[in-house]
Amino acid sequence: MPGDIVLGYDGSAGSKAALRVAVSVAKAFDAPLAVVFGYEPNPMGGETADYMKQLAKIGSDHLAAAVMDAKALDPSVSVEPIVAPLRPVESLLEASLERHARVIVVGGNGERPIVGAILGSVPHKLLHSSTVPVLVVPAPAD
C-alpha cells in the first residue's frame, strides 16, 4: 500500500534542506507529503496547557511557512501540516504509523556526533526506532 512521505520540520536550516528533498521524493512517488512539528514540554514541570498553546502557535507558523515553500517548489504535491503534542521523535513515529509512511525525511542538525549523543539527536533516535526507512538530509554547510 503506497503511503505518505512524512517530514519532520522545525524551521531549522536542516529541516529546510529536508523539505526540498521531501518535496522531490513526494513528487517522484506521487505521494502526499505530511509535514510534522512535534513538541511536548517535560511533564515533570507540572501544568503546561497555555505553554502548549504558545508552542502550537510557533509550530503552526513554522508549518504554514513550510507549506508555502513546498507549494513554491512544486504546486502539484499535496502537503498536509500536522502539529503534534508529542516529543519530536514520537510524533514522527506516530505519524509514520498512521500514514503507513513510505519514508520519514528529517534534517541533520549539523551537530558533532558527541553533542548529538548528549543532547539527544532526533535523526539518531529515529534511525533506531523507526519501522520505515529514514532519510537524513544534511544541513547545508555555510
Place this chain on the structure above:
Amino acid sequence: LTTTTADSGELGSRPTDEPSGGKGLKIGALGMISSLVIGVASTAPAYSLVATLGFVVAIVGLQSASVMLLAFVPMLFIAAAYFYLNRADPDCGTTFTWVTRAMGPNTGWLAGWGILMTDLVVMPNLASIAGVYTFSLFGAHGIAADSSGFWVTFVGVAWIVVMTAICYIGIELSARTQMALLGAEVLILFAFSFVALVKIYAGHVAHSVRPSFEWLNPFKITSVGALSAGMLLAVFIYWGWDTAVTVNEEAKDTRRTPGRAALWSTIVLVLIYVVVTVAAQAFKGPGFLTSNNNIGDVLNALGTAVFGSPWNKLLIICVLTSASSSTQTTILPAARSSLSMAVHKALPRRFADIHPKYLSPGFSTLLFGAIAVVWYVALTLISPNDVLANSIEALGFGIAFYYGLTGFACVVYYRRHIFKSLKNFVFLGLAPLLGGVILAVLFVVAIFYYSDPVNSASGNQAWFPGIHFSFHIFHWHLYVKKGLGPPLVLGIGLLALGVPLMLIWKIRNSEFFKRHREVALSVDAPAPPLTPGVIPVTD
C-alpha cells in the same frame, strides 16, 4: 517579538478538514503509572528526607514521625483545591492565575511572586546537598563535612548551572529511565529502614532506641510553637505532590486515573516518610541525627552504619538522583510561572520568550538559574555553616503562603457552587478552606517561634537584634524578644520584597492590574481565558 491574537494552533488539531474521527495523533497520553511516577519523583522523597529530617527531629524530638504524618493533612486538603482549580484553568501559572481570577490582580501577583521566591529559596539547599553528596560518593568526607566551604559551594554552583542548562535545552529522561530511577529510590529507602530495624531488634546497635507507637502521637509535643515549626518544615516533604493530582488531567481515563494515581502516590509517600523517620531515629537515637555533623545529611551519616561500605553508596546515589529531579521540578515550574505571568502582562514581556530552537521558556529559565547562583553564593557568604538550616526553615513560609492562598482561592472562586451538593461542599469548600486555615496558622505561629533565634537550627544568630515586642492573644504570650532569626528574615523578607516590586511594575505597566475578579460559572466547564487570545511569540 510579535503579539498575535490567534485562536488557531490548538495542539493536536489538524488544519485540514480530513475526517479524522478522533483518530489523530494521540494527545499527551499519561497512564496511571506515569502519573504516579511524576507525582512521587516531583516530591523527591530521598532528597526531602535528607533536607528536613534532622531539623524536624531537632525541633520535636521523638515525635518527628507524627509530624511527618500530620503535615500531610493540609497538603491533602490543598490538593483538592489544586485539582478543581486546575480543572477550570490548567494554566502553567497555577496559583498565580487562579488567585488572580478569584481574588484579583494584586493578590494574584503576590501569589506568583510567592511561587518564584519559594523556588528560589530551595535552590541553595538543593545545591549544597548535591555538593555534599557528590563528595561523599567519592569518599572525600573531609570536604563534604563543610557544607558551605569552597569546594561544596563550587560543585553546588556547577549543579545549578548544569540543571539550568538541562531545563533550557529541554533534555529529559525517558519515562522508563525515570521509572527505574524512582523505583530504585523507593526500594533503597525501604531497604535502609528494613536493615536498620532488623539490626536494632537483633540488638547489635549501640545507642539504638526501640521504636514505640507513642512516636506517632502528636499530642506528646507540648509546645504549640514547636509543633507548628515542625509541621512547617515537614510540609516541604510533600511539596510537589500536587503534580500527581494536576498532571492527571491529561491522563487517558480522566474519570478514574486522577484518583488512583493520587491515592497510590499518597500511600507510597506517607509510608516512606513514616518508616524511614522511625528507623532513622531509632538506629542511633535522635541525638545522633541532630548533632552538628549529621543534621544536614542524616542519610549519609546513617548509611555507612546501616548498610556498610560499599552499599552505602547506593543511598548516596539515590539522594543525588532524587535531588536532580527535585532541582528540575523547581526550575521548570519557576520558569513556567514567570512565563505565565509575562503572558498575562504581570511581568515584562521578555519572560514569555520561547527559545526558537529548544522551545523552552529561554529567558525565564536562564534568569532563574543566574539568580539562583547569585543567591546561593550570597547566602553561603552571609551565613556560613547555616545555609542548609536557614534555607529549609525559610522555605516553609513560602510554601504555606502560596499553597494557603490556593486553598482560599478555591473557596472564593467556587463560592456559588459550594452549597449545591455534599461533594461540592467537602471538596470545593471545606477541604480547601481547612487547608488554607491550617497553613495560615502554621505560618503565623512559626513567625513567633522563629522570632527567638535560639529556636532556629543556626542557633544564636539574630539578624536584627534591635527588634523586640510582645503581646497576648487569649492566654498565649507571643513575643519577639531577641531580634529576628535568619529563617524569618529570609522567609518573610523575600515574600515582602514582592510588595515594592509589584508597585514598581504597576507604575510601569498597569494593564494587568485593571482586571476584575471572576467567579466560577460552572464546576465542570473550563474557564474562559484569563487574558483572551494573547500569545506572545519570539521571531
